[in-house]
Amino acid sequence: MRYCINCCIHLLPNDLHRQCFRCRGPNHNNQKCPVFRGENKIPLYVDSKQMKLLAVLEVRTDHSESWNGLFCMRRGRLYSLIFGLIIMTLVMASYVLTGAKRGLLLIPSPFHYGAFTSNPSLMDNESLSDMKDHYQPSKMNISYVKDYPSIKLIIDTITSKIEFITRQRPDLEELRKQEPHMFSVIPNKFLPNSKNPCWYEEYRGNTTTDPYATNSYSLYSKRFRTIFDYLRKVFWNHLYHYKDKHYRLRCLPHFYIIGQPKCGTTDLYDRLRLHPDVRFSAIKEPHWWTRKRFGIIRLRDGFHDRYPVEDYLDLFDLAAHQIQGVLQSDVAKERGKMNNIIIGEASASTMWDNNAWIFFYDNSTEGEPPFLIQDFIHAFQPNAKLIIMLRDPVERLYSDYLYFASANKSVEDFHEKVAESLQLFENCMLDYSLRACVYNNTLNNAMPVRLQVGLYVVYLLDWLTVFDKDQILVLRLEDHASNVKYTMHMVFQFLGLGPLSEKQEALITKSPASNTRRPEDRSLGPMLPTTKAILRDFYRPFNTKLAQVLFDDAFLWKRT
Secondary structure (H helix, E strand, O other), X not given: OOEOHHHHXXXXXXXXXXXXXXXXXXXXXXXXXXXXXXXXXXXXXXXXXXXXXXXXXXXXXXXXXXXXXXXXXXXXXXXXXXHHXXXXXXXXXXXXXXXXXXOOOOOOOOOOOOOEOOOOOOOXXXXXXXXXXXXXXXXXXXXXXXHHHHHHHHXXXXXXXXXXXXXXXXXXXXXXXXXXXHHHHOOOOOOOOEOOOEEEEEEOOOOOOOOOOOOHHHHHOHHHHHHXXXXXXXXHHHOEEEOOEEEEEEEOOOEEEEEOOOOOHHHHHHHHOOOOOEEEOOOOOOOOOOOHHHOEOOHHXXXXXXXXXXXXXXXXXXXXXXXXXXXXXXXXXXXXXXXXXEEEEOOOOOOOOOOOHXXXXXXXXXXEOOOOHHHHHHHHOOOOEEEEEEOOHHHHHHHHHHHHOOOOOOHHHHHHHHHHHHHHHHHHHOOOOHHHHHOOHHHHHHOOOOHHHHOHHHHXXXXXXXXXXXXXXXXXXXXXXXXXXXXXXXXXXXXXXXXXXXXXXXXXXXXXXXXXXXXXXXXXXOOOHHHHHHHHHHHHHHHHHHHHHHOOHHHHOOOO
């Protein structure tokens, strides 16, 4: 097949070739072509074995024929350009409609949503005064239900990979090597006449020295400066003077409220601090064991200078001053009276947040952390008491989303974030153990919602490797909401607190609930029924194991 080089040098697809001005298909004759006539015209044989590719092509001056050839060429390019613009417009529209706030998603979400009607009168399950209210069913399109089978396959894969394997507990010498400064500050013996782990530490400063000048909590947070200003004023008055030396009383907490977030820990903290024998750290949630000692101030800001253990101990100086007053009283000295004041700390991240380990500790076994928070707490306080408040993990996750999401919150957005998080968790479980995925910093930061926080039994089993079961009190928010007086009595008994007067007890048990859901979040109503069904399936094997460990079927959360 031959074509005229003048009018067909740029070949077009067959369907457009017939429109070419001079080229009429395979019957075209170069010799008869009016454009081809003349000297120094060299034909180009496309299918021939011999082609003169170095020929000098003469530029034609036939403008009408040139424009027609050019029109044929540009027409194809125009169609390609229009098609490309259409595709680009569709892609951009998909990002706007899905509201992808975590960056551009190269693969569009397979989950589609229909109409949703919210009930603005519904309250958060964490609101103790409204825990008895039931969510009303929402109206929705059938497309919601279509998501379930595809996500169920992901959950089935995750479930098939679940193994609850007991971790190897590190020995004390290994812990000393990792945190030598901490072990040099905290002694291994404490004062015998105090329930709290307290000891005297020599103070080498003078009356003009600021004991809190380098405290990181004071330096990095303006709202804590008022507390430290007061501590500076009274500091010298609470020093113990002995043989021309000055000593300050240092204390660690007697008990910890270790978790979980959005499970009522704030309400428990606010009620406990009303007890006359209970004192807490100057800051409700220091997050020292999990974050500050690694230099994490805000998770999104990365690492800063590490907070030394002295900065953490400073937070208990207010309580230490009161304890010292009792210890130094004449009555206590004469009778050897035991001090009844106990100190608590309520960082809700203590139970689960070990995300920083990968940046500081070596010797990881297949992606699992070699050391956990509880290893260090137990090394210093083997008799510490731990309180855990839990909640239906499905409702906890939704409350967590509403509290921490910054914008564009909706039940549809929550559903999509759950689906994306499940996909990421499945990918991890295909290659690593359950513990490795739960403590995986990269995975936890990538998941749009914190699925891992609701895997209560994984964390509890790891705490039980170092602490005895009778040192841990596990409560349910649902029980606390329905009978505050009963759960507070359980806490008082667990901590060994003395009886209260009727007036004191009423003040603690009848005060309003703390940290309830914000009004703007209530208007969103409950999560979608499909989302709830998906999360029920995901958390079921973990809840089953938790109920077995605690010998209590209430932790199956079947009625919520």
